[in-house]
Amino acid sequence: MKLVKIIGLLFSHGLVGFAGFALGIYLLPILIAPPAPSETEVLQASSGSLYTTEFRKDLQDSDSLHWGEGSVSINNQSITLMGTLAPGPDYKLYLSPEFVETEADFNRLKPKMLRVGEVKTFENFVVPLAEGIPLGDYNSVIVWCETFGEFITAGRYQ
Structure with missing residues (x-):
């Protein structure tokens, strides 16, 4: 019996420990995320957009x-999202020459993609672009979780 x-x-106790660890992985990015840009800030950063697309669930x-869900705008200075992303760690924003919606396709095309920056907020974002990025060489913008190798969302802009 003992x-x-x-x-x-x-x-x-192991089950509770695992649940706490999983909850921590989910909540930590939310707790340490910087304040999301306001709607006004996103609209200002997206002025003069060359391309637009939608993130869909x-x-x-x-x-x-x-x-991810919302409107994405792309100009020579930044890529913006007016919408929301599922919370998670280590999100990166990529430009791709082909539209992808699977992890397998992302990994296959990753050498041809351009990583443009980090996404640190889950409601709205503004990711600045380095000068001289040839936006016309790509047709899609992708959010990818680098730590866990997870596809989050994508949108085709041309």
Whole structure:
């Protein structure tokens, strides 16, 4: 009887520890995220947009934990999102010469993509662009979780 109790306690404590760890992975990016840019800031940064697209929740590898939704604007100075992303760690923004909506396609095309910056907020973002990026050489913008190799969302802009 004592062995059953010990095994039960180890199992229950292990389960609680795992749940706490998983919750921490989910909540930590939210807790340490900087303040999201306001709607006014996003609109100012997106003025003079050369391209626009939409992030949608219904892409092939998007799911309830990995998604984005909203309007994306691209100009020579920045890429902006007026919308929301599922919270997560280590999001990177890429430009791709081909539209992708799966992790397999992302990994296949990653050598041809251009990583333009980090996404640190989950409601609206403004990611500055380095000078001279040939936006016309690409047709899609992608949010990717670098730490876990997870596809978040993408939009084709041309």
